[in-house]
Structures are given as C-alpha cells and as structure tokens.
Amino acid sequence: MKYTKITETPSHYNDLDQMDTKTILQSMNDEDKKIAFAVEKVIPQVSKLVDALSERFEKGGRLFYIGAGTSGRLGVLDASEIPPTFGLPHERVVGIIAGGDTAIRKAVENAEDDTQQAWLDLKAHNINTNDVLVGIAASGTTPYVIGGLKMARAENILTACITNNPGSPVTEAVDIAIAVNVGPEFLTGSTRMKSGTSQKLVLNMISTALMIKIGKVKGNKMVNMQLTNDKLVDRGTRYIVEGLGVDYEEAEKLLKTHGSVKNALEAGPK
Template sequence: MDFNKITETPSNHDDLEQLDTTSILKKMNEEDRKVADAVALVIPQITKLVDGLSERFKKGGRLFYIGAGTSGRLGILDASEIPPTFGMSHERVVGLIAGGDKAIRKAVENAEDNTEQAWLDLNQHNINSNDVVVGIAASGTTPYVIGGLKMAQKHHILTACITNNPNSPITAVSDIPIEVNVGPEFVTGSTRMKSGTSQKLVLNMISTALMIKIGRIKGNKMVNMQLTNEKLVDRGTRYIVEGLGVSYDKAEQLLKKHGSVKKALESGI
C-alpha cells in the first residue's frame, strides 16, 4: 500500500542545536498545541470504538492493546491504571508489547518485526469473539501489530487501531481505524513526541468513556477506585460526605464498613 508517511516528513523547525533553551521549549509547545485539535477530528471513530467496547464488556468481553516501543508502553500504561482507578480486574483491560514485559523498560531488538507473536500473546489470554483488540502504531506499519490485528479479524474479533499515518497498512486490518494526523514531529521521526501524546489522549478517551458507559463512575466520581493508600481513603471519605451529607467521621466509618465508596453511597446513612 502506497501512502505518505507523515511521521517521517521533515520537522517544521530546523537548526535545533543552535537554539537557546527557551526557544527550543517554545517551539516544542507550539507543536504540542496542535495535538488536541488533531484528536478532536477523530472523535467519531473513537465513539464507534467505545460503543462497540461497552456492548462487548457487558457480555464479559475484554479490551486488549497491542503495540511496540512507545506505542506498546502507552497501551500498558493505560491498562495498568484501570484497576486502581475503576476497581476492575487487571484481566479486563490488558496491554501487550512486542518483546514481552522486559520490553517495557528496555527495547528488545527485532521483536516488533515478528508478524505471528502478537496472536500468540493474545492466545495466552484465551481471546474470544467478545473481546476487542486495539493496535497502536504511530507508523501504521509495525508487523507485530498488523499480524495480531489480521488474525483477530480472521477470528471475527472487533479490531481498531490508533495510528498517526492516514491510509497506512494497519488500517486494512482494523474495523475502526483511528488516524490522528499530528503532522511532522519536532525532531524529525521521533514519534515519542506529538504522536505519542496523541495516542495517550486517545487512550484516555477510550478507557475513561468505556468505564463511564459500563457504570464505573457515579456523577463525576471514582466510586469504584481501590482504597490503597491514605490519600485515596481521604478522597473516598470526602465523596461520601458530599454524597450523603454526613460528617467526615461518619463517612469514614461507612467507608471502612463497606470497603468501597459505591457500596457506602448505596447503603445510605
């Protein structure tokens, strides 16, 4: 497939090494301000994905992210935040990276070039037709991701992608392509920058909207969050004070009794 790889086109800025620190930072910020506008253009596609996800989640389905390098790490980051924030099992949203967990901290040479490994990784989780696979690849050409999505489609599993190169090969194996055109990177080809920022924004939107749709938020509060430290216990207590109109001490008692903000709120006074 022929396409223009925007992520590899020359930066809008040159002679970077000759700039003073403030100029470097201002020019980076100038580019970053373009990201949110680019994401706004793909909200219709994100909507389709979230609606498809919520339908499948209610049947016990799961969300899998697959990626390599920065893209893979961002998927893992989003997945890892679901249990503490929304109180869901870590098995419901899963991030997989080319090269395995050791690639989270250190690049694994040639791992992303394996077209079969993503499907093998997905099968370790007994993937099925109630699940959804989202491939993340700024370039849109990562073999690990494309191979995984292709096999998922073959097995009638809903697929989507987050990419920064419109019309790239990854879209051919994605039922819902999310193509975020952020333009050239500040440092030519460095997709950990604007591309990575756009991916993080889209991932935030996908998982947060999904959790709202399936009832893990009440009002605007994280009522299912895990109470794993004093800060979160205090936050939960204040949610109960606000929700039930009781004193802080009473709210704290209710929280300790029921073990979650949601159950305390549902119990009443």
C-alpha cells in the same frame, strides 16, 4: 498502496542544535498545541469504538491493546491504571507489548518485526469473539501489531487501531481506524513526542468513556477506585461526605465498612 508517512516527514524547524533553550521549549510547545485539535477530528471513530466496547463489556468481554516501543508502553500504562482507578480485575483490560514486559523498560531488538508473535501473546489470554483488540502503531507499519490484528480479525474479533499515519497498512487491517494526523514531529521521526501524546489522549478517551458507560463512575466521581493508600481513602471519604451529607468521621466509617464509595453511597447512613 502508496501513502505519505507523515510521522517521518521533516520537522518544520531547522538547526535545532543552534537554538537556545527557550526557543527549543517554545517551539515544542507550539507543536504540542496542535495535538488536541488533531484528536478532535477522530472523535467519531473513537465514539464508535467505545460503543462497541461497552456492548461487549456488558457481556463479559475484554479490551486488549497491542503495540511496540512507545506505543506498546502507552497501552500497558492505560491498562495498568484501570484496576486502581475503576476497581476492575486486571484481566479485563490487558496491555501487551512486543518483547514482553522486559520491553517496558528496555528495548527488545527486532521484537516488533515478528508478524506471528502478537497472536501467540493474545492466545495465551484466550482472546475470543467477546473481546476487542486495539493495535497502537504511530507509523502504521509495525509488523507485530498488523500481524496480531489480521489474525484477530480473521477470527471474527472486533479490531481497531490508533495510528498517526492515515492510510497506512494498519488502517486496512482493522474494523475501526483511528488515525490522528498530528503532522511532522519537532524532532524528525521522534514519535514519542506529538504522536505518543496523541495516543495517550485517545487511550484516555477510550478507557474513561468505557468505564463511564459500564457504570464505574457516579456523577463525576471514581466510586469504584481501590482504597490502596491514605490519599485514596481520604478522597473516597470526601466523596461520601458530599454524596450523603454526613460528617467526615461517619463517612470514613461507612467507607471502611462497605469497602467502596459506591457501596457506601448505596447503603447510606445508618
């Protein structure tokens, strides 16, 4: 099936190397302003995914991200922030990048062209029908991602994708396709720019909405965050001050006694 690869179409701006610094930056910012509006258009698809995810999470299911390059790194980033922010074990949201963890910092040549490796990587985590797999691919053609999604779907695992090319092959390989059309990049083909930013926004929406739905947020507070440094202990203490109406010293004692904001709020003052 023929489709237009929007991420490879020429930039709306010419002669970038002749621009002064302010013009470069203003032009980039003008393009960035379009991203949130493009993401807004895919909210129905994101909503469908979050509802399906929360249903499976309540039964012990997990969320897996797979991707290559920038897309893979963004999936790993989102997954890595779940334990400290929401107190879930690392194995509940897992980010896998083509080429393994080495590829987070250094490109691993040809890793994204292997159609079999993603499924091998997923099988190492014992992925099953309780889980959900989200493939991230700006181009929509990454063999590593498409191969993994096709195998997962064949095993009756719910699949979704985040891409920046509507109608691309990855959208045909999933149950839920999230295709964010941000238009051509400021620097032609550089999908770490608008495409990557849009992927980060969608990932924020997916994981944050999921955590809210499964009870990891109270009001507008991160009540299950890990208390791994002084800043977070202070934040948690202030949440308890606000929630229980106690002074700061008592709130800090409650936090340290009960181990989390949620537990302290539920226990209340003595």
